[in-house]
Amino acid sequence: PLFLKVPVKLVTNKDGLRINSINNLIINNIKITTKFTNPLEIPVEFVEKNVKLRGKLHHITEKGLEVEHIPISIPFISPEGLLLIRLAGVELAAGGTAWLQRELLPKQPLWFQLLGRDSSALDCLVLVHKGGFFSMCLNEELLRQGLARAARIEGLPHHSRLYWKLHKRLLRAELKAVKKNKGIWKEQSYSERIQERISSNKFLQRLKQFVSRFRSSTER
Template sequence: MRRENVNNMPETSRERETDAGGKSAPQTKQGTQSSDNIVSVISRLADDNLALVRNISTGLAIAGVVLIARSIKLTTKFHAAAEIPARFIERNVSLRGKVHAITDEGLQVEHLPIYLPGLLRLLSKQNGACTSPLLVHLVGVELTPEGKIWLQKNVAPAQTVWLKLISREDDILHCLVWHSRRSMWRGCLNEEVLQLGLARTAPLTGVLPDSRLHWRLYKRLHRAEVKAKRRGRGLWEEDSLWERASKAVRDNAFVRLMRRIFKWT
């Protein structure tokens, strides 16, 4: 009788917990497997479409570059001074160009915009238009005939130069012009012609006299002219002692009078 009572006793709490634990274990395994399946599916989709994702990212990046370049006109080719935005002049932007010729009025320079491989046709609306060089004047410089000859000898056609925009006057750009020397360093043509005594300093056209830019340019160009004066170059070359003495004799009033007397006789 006691044995039957023992066998018919209700289950204890531990036994119920054990049974519940045994039933919940398969459910946990099923949940883990389902989450693993989702992760694997997402990973597989990402791997399969990785090339597509990269192409989309590249396309968006290229589109951004195109929009930025067109908005700031980095790839626009300027055929006339009037086409250059006013903000370029105000900020003294530097433009790259190729020399066409040296004239009495200055340099004729073809503007070379920034080149983006494969995108130049998309960005340039004037592709195929006739090439019209810009007329560039060396700002703050008055060239002598010898200075023009020197430019023609030292600035070859098709040579690349950099133009730092200072001001604009009708169709003329007043710029600081840099060119490539034989060495790796670039030289400023405005300073070179002044240092060689092949030009004089001139008023800075289009620059406010009270501005910082005017003071910096004036100091820079004046320093170059002073070097030529100290070294006696070009315009500032001094005559020799014999030449000065001969000139003094020719200009003497008594000598001129004697020449007239002998000429009459």
């Protein structure tokens, strides 16, 4: 699956304390007992460490999934409120929202891994348990079904190793739909689909512009 295990380097201070171990203990305690109802309530360390949280689905909208955060230990007083979760690295196509509504059950339990956030929403990888040992990453599956296009992963530094590792996996999922003529790729020839992906890729467009400017400068 796409979910990440982020290694943590332990650092010892002058008093011989393992600083990161203490930080991790604090983070784990917050994960267990705190219910988040707003993206800005989530500590920045959670996003930086790509912490995985569990939740319960309430609504599917054009903007994303409205999810109730469920801490491991339910607090005595549990605040009300839903988190808006965007599927990171995915641009939904026609039929994508309808597929989610068919695929996901009311009150569907799920896990969401933090990659980025703003004041209104979280950008996440979303994992749904499908029975037994099988789980499905919604971000990947939408691309594999041809119901979305791979897009920039908001919240992650564009130059980071993690960004390109995830983006590469999402592109592979999309390529499976392209090869099998699924979803949005059904009516086009293989060469037309590849050309469309190249022309719609902003990174490749910027690269072409750079090469064009470079050639013009050398010809002067």
